[in-house]
Amino acid sequence: MSRRTPDRSKSIARGRRKLEEHNTKPTTPLLAVSFFAADVQAGAGPFLGIYLQAHGWSPDMIGTVLTLGAIVGVLVTAPAGALVDAISHRRAVVVAASALTVAAAGVIWMSRGYWPIALSQIATAVAGSVMGTALMGLTLGMTGRRNFDRQYGRNQVANHAGNIVAAALSGAVGWWLGIVWVFALGAAFGVACIVSVLLIPARAVHRHYARGLAHEDDKDRAQVRADSVRALIRCRPLLLLALALAAFSLGNSALLPLYSLAQAAAHHRNASAITAANIIISQLVMLSAALYASRAIRRWGFWWVILATLITLPLRGLTAAWITAEWGIGLPESTARRMARQPLRLPDGLHCAR
Template sequence: MSERGAARVLGVGGKEMALDWFAFFCANLQTGFGPFVAVYLTAEKWTQTDIGIVLMIGGLVGLACQVPGGLLVDRARSKPLVAGIAVAAIGAAALLVALGSTYALILFAWVLHASATCLLTPSITSVSLDLVGHDRIGVRLGRNATFASIGNALAAAAMGGFGSYFSNQAVFFVTAALAIPTITALFFLRSTRTDAPARSRAPIVVRTTEHEESASWRTLLGNRQLLVLAVATGLFTLANASMLPLVGSVLTLRAASAPTVLIAACIVVPQIMVAVASPFVGKLTQTWGRRPLLIIGLAALPLRGFAFGFITDPYLFVPVQMLDGISASVIGVLVPLVAADATRKHGGYALAQGIIGTAMGVGAAFSPTIAGWLTDNLGSTTAFEGLGLIAVVALVVAIAFMPESREDGQSARASAAS
């Protein structure tokens, strides 16, 4: 290998390591805006209605910003810069939450976080694509998911400790501080575009003009792969979003001695599986293709729902929850990967993710209402089975209509590139 070639490989390898850390710290940063917000606001004497309204408004803003956020990332000259701005905004939102608990301040912080997340998520995958190219993006996305899962688990444990030993407010000071190492990791990715052409035979669209943007819209809205995936993942999220909260409610009623431990186990076990399985999923996308893995990931959800409906022993909920790890590993890699396949020739990668994200956001928005109505009127067993049936519909849509999106010869090129 020539000296210039060796330098390029080392340069890309160093940036891939920086991207590992960036994915890790982004997950750290986002963990602070999980259940810790509800705990903090409850301790500050907020009513559940007020908390619910703030969370709902944040969810609606996030839903509305999916497509505009994707368009903005596609048109950006520097995607790492967009990611850095999003990270800074999320850190600022955490600091606002830590400094006060007034309604206006918390609402503004939550809207700021939701808006910034719509930029951060497509920025991470776009930077990944620019760095390694289309032929290796599957493996790279699996690596991202692994480091993000590890980051989620470690951050949840650390923030839980800070909340217990100091205060619930301390969680958000820690979250704000995590923006610093996140941006530091991003600093080493600031010039990823210069290596992209060497890593893929397909041209990578760095900036989208207005003409290209219009073409991307037309192309994406007519892309069968993308639309079927959006429908399937939207239905998947409609069934999945409320399943774990419903498990938490059931365990609270059935396991009076240790519900918190069992609920924590139901959260941690899938995260461990995602961390372990995601790299293998990324590699299998190059050999098996996308469609078989997508079907496996979707099929795990109805099995999980029906199993929850039938079992009565609360301790059996934990091993069944391992199926969530399978689904999360596959969906987390396949959604951005199929989006990359769909936009390989025409661009609009972040926009494609915004379209899929909107479908999933709609599913997540309606899922609690459906699960709550089924539980209140027909019982938790019927609720699990109803969610399982919705998941079956998602699976049928994928089996019947989802084509294979991997190009012929892509597996060989990926092996050569690695």
Template sequence: MNSKTPTNTKKHSLNCLNWLNFSAADVATGLGPFLAVYLASNLHWNPSQIGVAIGAMSFATVIAQSPAGWLCDVSKKKRLGIVVVSITIGIAGFCMLFFPNFYAVIICQIAIGVAAAFFAPVLIALAMGIAGRNNFDNTISKNQTFNHAGNVVSAILIGVLGKLTHNAGIFYGLALFCLMSIIFSLSIKEEDINHEAASAAGDKKGTEPKKTSFLDMLKNKGFLILLFSAVLFHFANAAMLPLVGQELGKARTSNASLYMSACIVLAQLVMVPMSFMSGRWAATGRKKLMMIAFFILPIRGILYTFGKGAIYLVSIQILDGVAGGIFSVVSILIVSDLFCGTGKDNFAQGILAAAIGLGASLSNVISGYIVKASGFNFGFYVLSALALVAFLLFWAMMPETVSCADEKPGNKDMKLNLA
């Protein structure tokens, strides 16, 4: 039997994991740009207030992300974790709807941010724990494909609900996907999860995890460059779509949610094939594939300044789809390469997610004030400049990595060097 083919007994759990990624696509990111439309159109908040609200979730995720990754490494209650955080996010969403004042929204966004921090490490751990090291690349690729497909469906559904209810329906859409996440999580068979493998403990069956401290992790050049690059990339990326949403919401028409839905749907439709193929393309080189994602981002930011029509703004999301599809898969694979056999894979994934969240939170808060002071075009210029810096840093300093499932000579030198 091919070692990269999962046994029949685990196919059910792998399918449920795919659908969990599908349903968690909307839950794990909260309402995102739809909330920006709601706050601008329904509550008439200014860009700086909206930036603080969106950034509150991202900042809370930054704080909770590394502890979430650590807890995922040591806990055997991963399915229960998904249930708890899904319920938390659903309740917080309804609280924002029924208590629409500034402080209530900020508190709810913080609660969503803390809960959302658990999704990334838990989903990655389940992929490793069910599929194993040899099938990890393929499983993550499929998971991310379902994740982006879920974003397409949720964006369409929430966009339609927003249209029919003057944006209030977006909170009911969030609750629906929370419920789906709970169902698919509980449908995964507990006996199919190898919790030791889920933390990447040991290169092969029977080996002991290497002793790896937090200081050891921070001594790894590749990991540090990836973290700094991810902060800059998501500082440049995170605020772009919410800023587009605010531009669409300024008109205060009933079509604002539909236009935002179109932005998300187009990007996610492109991400579906990009994620699927990235798992295969990454086998020939992680770095050169990731560089494509980094190079596209500054181009996208500049293009937003060339026109303000809804159709034009929506069409640019094709570039977001290409970059996002690549980053979502390859970043996970790089971290997995670097920390294979340490038992700290989920902790490292949590640190990366924290770096992403840090960039996103800074992006939404700071860009809101920049746009309020100098306008939307200047805001996009600043974000594009930061995206260019991220590309140059990654291109000049990031080493190549190779999957630790690859037995080729010399591959061991690409792993985490624990002196």
């Protein structure tokens, strides 16, 4: 019998032992990063519109700034993923994204000029795009592909919880201290995210697991390379999906901030409380939508579910414009927002057939 079979078996067994070592390492700091990254990814969000409106900004100027951030967020998503793949120190990427958010909050605190605010939104969009891909890389690097889905699901629960807590705290802070202190709270979340990611040992993040290039350690070689970006360009269905999701993001991102502005102006209530209520409703609905989306995907498949979620975007706009003028808070609008967004969190396994 050839000696290659036992050698290969030993190599695979060694790889599995090392993978198990990665899986048994504590993931509590990773959950903490996901929790605090919620505010880092969202940035000032709807509260910025309320703040600028209170300081005399017109709706068209506010919409321009928010749209600029959304466009930059769409454009930098793919380069952000390439950057995270190219850099082996993914904890440093999270630190940099969090620091960028802290700096953006500081700019908003110190200046209300158009270009400083616009630059802060660009920085926030870049930080949010980088943070999302960096968290996926950290999760893959710590758990491997086998346990990625389970850990990523836990990360999402922590992320939604972070959004809810951040919105509640922002509403309370805005009520008692003023909207400007909401940005200080965002900076505090950024600092907490930096501290949390530094609690993850560097050796706990496997370099090639984090890129999704190796299932076992026997494949962990320097020759392992990712597919060229040309593989993506040649895949027409994936390109069409990317364009559809880009258009969805542009239409979806500014609706909640502008809707909160309209609600605050129409009902003359506390703007921070209205905005916080909209965000909390959105996050609570997302948890339910996540459960329903997984069942719907198993029953009808990805493409019908994606089509249904894309249809909810114009329905959401019509609801916000006509139906909810007397509601005071955006229950229907926020519900539609999260029902639309949750199924569009596409899994790693979605790819082109070859």
